[in-house]
Amino acid sequence: MKQAKEPFQFVAASYLIRIRPERAHTLGEMARDLRTVSEASIFYHTFQSLEAHHYSAFSSDFAQWIMAACNEAALAERLAAVDLRDFVSLEDLRQALARRVEEHLKVIPRAADRPAFEPFHFCEAVDASVPLETRAQDLGELAEGIRHLSLQTLHHHFINSRLRLQLRTNDFSNWIVHNLGFNDLADKLNRIDFYNTSLDGLREQILQDLEPWMKQ
Amino acid sequence: MNLAPTTVVVRKASLQEYATVVGQPEIDEIRALGKRLAGRHVKMVNSTAVGGGVAEILNRLVPLMEETGVTPRWDVITGGEDFFTVTKAFHNALHGAPYDGPPEWLESFLSTNEENRRRMQFDEDFIVIHDPQPIGLINSRQPARGHWVWRCHIDLSRPNTTVWEFLRPFVERYDASLFSSPAFTYPSSIPQYLFSPSIDPLADKNRELEPEFVSGVLERFGINSRRPILTQISRFDRLKDPLGVIEAFRIVRKYSDCQLVLAGGGASDDPEGDAVLREVTEAAHGDPDIFILNLPPWSHLEINALQRASTIVIQKSLREGFGLTVAEALWKRKPVVASAVGGIPRQVIHKLTGMLVHSVEGCAYQIHYLLSHPEFARQLGENGREHVKENFLVTHNLKRYLLLFLILQQA
Numbered sequence: 333m334k335q336a337k338e339p340f341q342f343v344a345a346s347y348l349i350r351i352r353p354e355r356a357h358t359l360g361e362m363a364r365d366l367r368t369v370s371e372a373s374i375f376y377h378t379f380q381s382l383e384a385h386h387y388s389a390f391s392s393d394f395a396q397w398i399m400a401a402c403n404e405a406a407l408a409e410r411l412a413a414v415d416l417r418d419f420v421s422l423e424d425l426r427q428a429l430a431r432r433v434e435e436h437l438k439v440i441p442r443a444a445d446r447p448a449f450e451p452f453h454f455c456e457a458v459d460a461s462v463p464l465e466t467r468a469q470d471l472g473e474l475a476e477g478i479r480h481l482s483l484q485t486l487h488h489h490f491i492n493s494r495l496r497l498q499l500r501t502n503d504f505s506n507w508i509v510h511n512l513g514f515n516d517l518a519d520k521l522n523r524i525d526f527y528n529t530s531l532d533g534l535r536e537q538i539l540q541d542l543e544p545w546m547k548q
Numbered sequence: 549m550n551l552a553p554t555t556v557v558v559r560k561a562s563l564q565e566y567a568t569v570v571g572q573p574e575i576d577e578i579r580a581l582g583k584r585l586a587g588r589h590v591k592m593v594n595s596t597a598v599g600g601g602v603a604e605i606l607n608r609l610v611p612l613m614e615e616t617g618v619t620p621r622w623d624v625i626t627g628g629e630d631f632f633t634v635t636k637a638f639h640n641a642l643h644g645a646p647y648d649g650p651p652e653w654l655e656s657f658l659s660t661n662e663e664n665r666r667r668m669q670f671d672e673d674f675i676v677i678h679d680p681q682p683i684g685l686i687n688s689r690q691p692a693r694g695h696w697v698w699r700c701h702i703d704l705s706r707p708n709t710t711v712w713e714f715l716r717p718f719v720e721r722y723d724a725s726l727f728s729s730p731a732f733t734y735p736s737s738i739p740q741y742l743f744s745p746s747i748d749p750l751a752d753k754n755r756e757l758e759p760e761f762v763s764g765v766l767e768r769f770g771i772n773s774r775r776p777i778l779t780q781i782s783r784f785d786r787l788k789d790p791l792g793v794i795e796a797f798r799i800v801r802k803y804s805d806c807q808l809v810l811a812g813g814g815a816s817d818d819p820e821g822d823a824v825l826r827e828v829t830e831a832a833h834g835d836p837d838i839f840i841l842n843l844p845p846w847s848h849l850e851i852n853a854l855q856r857a858s859t860i861v862i863q864k865s866l867r868e869g870f871g872l873t874v875a876e877a878l879w880k881r882k883p884v885v886a887s888a889v890g891g892i893p894r895q896v897i898h899k900l901t902g903m904l905v906h907s908v909e910g911c912a913y914q915i916h917y918l919l920s921h922p923e924f925a926r927q928l929g930e931n932g933r934e935h936v937k938e939n940f941l942v943t944h945n946l947k948r949y950l951l952l953f954l955i956l957q958q959a
Contacts, residue, residue: 344577348951349742351730453730455742460951460958462584464576482573 333470334548336511340468340504342477345461345488349376354454359402360444362394362452363437366430371422372456375495378416378425380457380487391527394429394452401448407436417523420500461488471512471546474504475539483531490534491526504538517545563615563943569749570943578943581950582616588953589672590620595635595681597624598845600783601745601872602678602701608748608942609949616950621672625664625682630656635681636820638715641708642680643787643867654714658684670694674953683718695956698722699743701869703732703890723956728870728891741952744894745870746945747879747936752848754879757856765853769809771839776806776919779858781851781873782865783812784824784842789866789887792908794831794838796864799912801837804919811841811854855880860918860925864911865889875940878902878932883925885914895940901932 354369356362366374377393392412399408410432419425437444468474478486489503497506505518524537567575592610594602606622613620627635634653641647661684670688677685678699689696698719704712704727712734719725720736726743727733733740747754766773778797782788790810797808810828813821825842832838843850855861861877861884868890875895877884884902886892896902903914918925 344580346577346581346947346951348948348955351727351733351740351742353735355730450731453733455730458741458955460581460954462580462954464580480573480576482571482577485573485577 333472333546334512335470336468336507338511340474340477340507340511342464342466342468342481343461343485343488344464344482345459345485345492347380347457347459347484347488347492349455350458352454352456356452356454357448358445359398359404359407359433359437359448362398363430363433363444365452365454366394366426366433369454370456371426372495373454374422374426374429376456377454378414378429379491379494397448397452398433401450401452402443402446403449404436404440404443407433410436416527420498422495457492459488459492471508471542474507475542475546478504478535478538478542481535483535486531486535490538514545514548517541563612565750566612566941566943569937570941574943574947578616578947578950581947581954582618585950585953585957586617588618588674588957590618590674590676590949590953591670591672592620592622592676592678593625593668593682593685594622594678595625595627595632601869604748604751604753604872605745605942605945606678608751609746609945612942612946613949616946618950618953623668625660625685627660627664627681631660638680638711639702640787641711642702642704642715644706644708647708647711661685662687674956676949677722680715683715686718686721689721695724695953696722697724697726697952697956699726700732701728701745703729703867703869704734705731707734724952726952729894732890743948743952744940744944745872745875745891746940746942747872747875748942749879753852754876755852757849757853761849762853762857765850766857769839769841771807771809771857773857776804776859777809777854777857778806778860778862778915779809779811779854780862780864781811781855781876782863784821784828786820786824787865787867788812789864790824790828791831792866792911793862793864794828795908796862796911796915797838799909800915800919804916806859806915806919807837807839809839809841809854809858811839811843811851813843813845813847851876852880855882858882860885860915862911862915863887863892864905864908865892868892871895874902875936878929879936881926881929881933883918883928884932885911885918887911895935896932897935900928901935902928 352373354365356365381393395408395412398404414428466477468477493503501522505522508514508518520541526534563575592606596603610620610622634657637647637649665685665688672694674695676697676699679701686696720738722738724739726741728745763773780793800806829840832840855877861882863871863874863886865887870891874884874886874892884896885905886896886902888904888906896904898904905911905914
């Protein structure tokens with residue numbers, strides 16, 4: 333099995349949710365705050381909140397609130413349809429989200445000031461991670477390590493890492509490209525649909541994709 | 549009156565035992581975080597060692613924390629009846645109730661805090677003060693020494709301004725505050741973090757029980773195991789609306805055969821419990837299908853058995869902190885009908901992990917619906933169990949505290 337130039341370092345990762353001062357009581361306020369809130373908050377309510385949406389209709393906090401608290405189903409669907417994987421910067425993602433809300437309010441201006449059933453509280457994550465003793469020198473060890481990660485750490489390496497890596501890749505793909513040179517495998521992992529699967533399902537998919545490459 | 553603060557010694561629990569519930573990776577990662585804090589000392593302070601959700605959380609969190617390498621200590625402040633009368637009024641006022649306490653009450657609050665403060669040492673690296681009762685201990689803060697955190701378990705979104713303006717200057721001197729829901733917060737100059745409370749799946753209150761034990765408990769209280777059982781577990785407190793539960797029960801019973809269990813006890817920091825218990829007993833009018841059980845604080849196995857024996861668990865609070873009894877019921881796969889107040893909507897996602905209600909009539913309607921649709925009720929219970937497993941177990945809470953300490957340390 334091909335050996336990596338540098339080992340993959342697994343970490344114990346988790347995050348605290350910091351509650352920000354901004355809160356939107358109407359769609360108009362949501363449009364305003366989407367323009368000004370921190371990038372970390374945009375990231376938190378889109379990428380990071382994916383793991384919290386097993387039971388809700390949409391995989392974005394913004395879409396969920398617009399549906400549940402504002403009863404604006406069409407706008408909720410349009411926001412939920414924003415594909416996070418299309419973006420290579422959080423600023424672009426912010427613009428896309430804000431634009432969709434603003435366009436909706438142009439068509440239905442009265443929706444801007446209608447009080448929501450409950451306010452939207454903007455949050456952001458504060459990460460902390462410490463290295464684990466587990467390291468991977470090849471794909472077999474990477475797979476073994478992934479098998480034994482907690483779900484939150486899997487989320488950290490595969491989804492949260494995109495913030496650090498400018499939304500272009502994830503920790504596993506990044507390591508595979510730079511240390512093993514398996515670009516096709518890295519691309520394949522990076523294209524896994526993390527929207528429509530649980531984190532356990534995501535783990536299974538990663539392991540399944542790694543399997544055929546272990547013989548190389 | 550002895551005002552010496554009490555140090556609570558709690559039974560040691562094994563962190564490793566939780567691997568059977570949350571998986572070995574989660575335990576390994578908690579230990580890895582703990583290693584970074586090895587040798588650090590933590591002090592938790594609250595106002596009661598028994599009764600109520602905070603004491604229950606600390607009772608299990610503290611020994612688990614010790615296993616990670618940090619040295620925790622749990623201290624309980626003490627005070628006389630007058631102090632707890634004031635703090636109960638504060639508690640209700642912070643939940644939005646009117647407040648008309650005389651000026652002496654504020655003096656009593658301050659002097660009891662000061663008495664406790666003088667008797668306590670604060671040499672720890674991290675000091676976590678729970679709720680408003682001991683909030684004045686911040687006066688012991690030394691410059692550049694120790695990190696002070698205020699853990700607020702109650703909803704501050706609509707506080708009575710008199711009480712809040714009195715307490716707020718204390719809060720703003722902490723390094724951070726922790727809330728059970730973003731909706732409980734207020735505009736603040738210090739960082740605010742989301743900290744969900746938690747239940748312990750291996751504690752007597754939540755662990756699996758033998759069916760014989762459950763049926764034995766029902767028998768002991770004279771409850772018929774062959775008829776549907778509706779249960780609300782909570783201390784006898786007007787904010788838990790026990791009278792509203794009785795009213796809802798009477799509406800349901802017109803159409804469905806059922807029994808009602810109202811079970812709970814008092815906490816040592818709640819002087820109103822006896823009066824509320826009398827009101828509830830009067831409202832029941834000796835109805836043989838209403839079981840009012842005033843249980844001592846150590847009745848964890850009995851509470852567990854009553855929840856497991858229930859057909860539906862109710863939590864019809866008017867205001868609520870987080871409402872840990874909801875998480876306990878969900879963990880036991882019970883369909884829950886609960887008010888959409890406080891932290892309950894974070895646990896009960898309407899029609900997915902339970903049913904949210906806003907009135908006595910709504911409560912009765914949803915109970916009747918679930919009694920008539922047992923398969924839907926079963927699915928709610930299954931979803932609820934997963935929701936708690938992912939979010940509200942003591943291991944999550946432990947991990948959050950370790951992270952908080954790391955973040956404060958790095959800052």
